[in-house]
Amino acid sequence: MKTVSSIVENYIKTKPFLLNALSLGIINLTSLSRNIMVELESEFGKEVKQGAVVMALKRLTEELDFRLNHKINKVIKNIGEITVRSALTDYTFAASDTVLNKQADLITDIDTFSDIFYTSSRGVNETNIVVSNTVNHLVDKHFANEKLIQKLENLASITVKLPKENIVVPGIYYFIFQRLAWEGIIINEVISTSNEFTILVSENEVDVAFKVIKDLKN
Structure with missing residues (x-):
């Protein structure tokens, strides 16, 4: 009723x-x-x-x-380390039977470099790879025969370590992303594990995005 x-x-x-x-x-x-x-x-x-x-x-x-202030604020105030990396490139390829093998070859080559950022995720129809732009040539080489959907350069990542309580309190991501939206920050990618998440934004917006997240703790 x-x-x-x-x-x-x-x-x-x-x-x-x-x-x-x-x-x-x-x-x-x-x-x-x-x-x-x-x-x-x-x-x-x-x-x-x-x-x-x-x-x-x-x-x-x-x-x-x-619901939105007391519980969430308790978690937000315990946000841990915030790490920023710049000079990143975000590749999106169409899913295929050969993508995983190409990724394995790429990782083997990347291992010979020091201090390289690399992460990937696989969806139903797409595979996403984010790397330091110093190894773009390796991605271009190994994935030359794959269907490139999108390539975004000059990105930066912000990785946020969350307290373990984040998995039992609803609205944590909503609270953070809403603040970023208020500032007009465009999030190109979101990569997460149980207790941390990484967002990719333009290098032009990374300072503002970092300040927004850092200020949440206060």
């Missing part, structure tokens, strides 16, 4: 930035309720009292303050 509270909550959940602003308590609930009345009444199928919407928003704001 639809209720005013459930309709209000479902509406707010579809507006990520509005959701965050509510959690921070920086929105006038009366003005917000007035602006969304038409959409809520359309969803509810009958007239809705503005006072009921305001009360639903108030309850939701209090819940969000706990």
